[in-house]
Amino acid sequence: MSAKPRDIKILVACGTAIATATVVAGKIKQAFDRLKIPVTIVQCKASEVQGKIEVFDPDVIVANTPVSEKAARGKPVINGVPFLTGIGEKEALKKIFEAVGITPPADL
Amino acid sequence: MDILVVLDVEVSSAEEVIRYLGNLLQERSYVKDTFVEATIEREKSVPTGLELAGGVNAALPHAGVEHVNKPALAVARLKRPVTFRRMDDPDSEVPVRMVFMPAIKDPSSYIQTLMKLVDVFKDPQVMESLVKARTEQEVEQILREGLSTREGQGESQEGY
Numbered sequence: 423m424s425a426k427p428r429d430i431k432i433l434v435a436c437g438t439a440i441a442t443a444t445v446v447a448g449k450i451k452q453a454f455d456r457l458k459i460p461v462t463i464v465q466c467k468a469s470e471v472q473g474k475i476e477v478f479d480p481d482v483i484v485a486n487t488p489v490s491e492k493a494a495r496g497k498p499v500i501n502g503v504p505f506l507t508g509i510g511e512k513e514a515l516k517k518i519f520e521a522v523g524i525t526p527p528a529d530l
Numbered sequence: 531m532d533i534l535v536v537l538d539v540e541v542s543s544a545e546e547v548i549r550y551l552g553n554l555l556q557e558r559s560y561v562k563d564t565f566v567e568a569t570i571e572r573e574k575s576v577p578t579g580l581e582l583a584g585g586v587n588a589a590l591p592h593a594g595v596e597h598v599n600k601p602a603l604a605v606a607r608l609k610r611p612v613t614f615r616r617m618d619d620p621d622s623e624v625p626v627r628m629v630f631m632p633a634i635k636d637p638s639s640y641i642q643t644l645m646k647l648v649d650v651f652k653d654p655q656v657m658e659s660l661v662k663a664r665t666e667q668e669v670e671q672i673l674r675e676g677l678s679t680r681e682g683q684g685e686s687q688e689g690y
C-alpha cells in the first residue's frame with residue numbers, strides 16, 4: 423500500500439493549455455482517481471511555467487513540449503506526450519507517482 | 531459534434547494540410563478568418579506531430595478558442611504522409627498520415643471528445659481501420675464510434 427498521500431500538486435504544460443494539456447491533465451486525474459488519491463492539477467502554457475511554479479509550487483511538471491531546466495526551477499519534468507500516444511504511458515505514470523513520493527501500484 | 535472528413539488529400543507539407551483543413555472549417559463558418567494563420571503560427575512554436583504505436587502517425591494542429599466560432603473536428607487522411615515536427619521533440623520529425631484539426635470553442639465541453647480522440651490514437655487497430663476505410667462516411671462512423679464508446683466514458687472528469 424502507498425503511504426497516506428499529502429497534498430499532491432501537478433503542473434501540466436503545453437503550447438496553448440487548451441487542448442493537449444487538458445487531455446493529459448484528464449488522463450493523470452483518471453489514474454489518481456482510480457487509486458482514490460487526491461490530486462490538484464493546474465494547466466498552463468509552456469511559456470508560463472516559470473511564473474506558475476512560484477504561485478502553485480507543484481511537486482512535478484508534466485510537459486507536452488520541452489520545458490527548460492531553468493524554467494522548471496529544479497522541479498522534475500516528465501514528458502506528457504505518452505498520455506496522448508499510449509507509447510510509454512505506464513512508464514510516464516510511474517515516473518509521476520515516483521516524483522510525488524507515492525509507490526506506483528503494481529497494476530498500473 | 532460536426533466531423534468533416536476528407537480522404538486521400540494530396541499535399542506536400544504540414545502547412546499545406548493545415549491550410550486545406552483550416553479553409554474547410556472557415557468556408558463552413560466554424561472558424562474565423564484568423565484561424566488558419568494562428569494554427570500555422572502555433573504549429574511553428576509548439577508542433578503537434580505524434581508518433582503512434584501502429585506506425586500510422588497523427589498530428590493535432592489547432593489554434594486558440596478566440597479564433598473559433600463553433601466546435602468541429604476536421605480530419606484529413608493524406609494520400610502520402612507529410613512531415614510534422616514532433617510535439618515532444620520539436621527538433622525531430624515524424625511522417626504523418628492522419629491529421630486531426632479540432633476547432634475548440636469551449637475547452638471544458640470539448641475535453642471528452644479530445645480524450646476519446648486520444649484513445650483512438652492509442653489503438654493501432656482503429657488507426658489502421660481509418661487508413662483502410664473506403665469512404666468519408668466510413669471514417670466518420672469509425673470516429674463517431676471511437677468518440678462515443680471508448681474507455682474513459684462515465685469516469686469522473688470534474689474540473690476538466
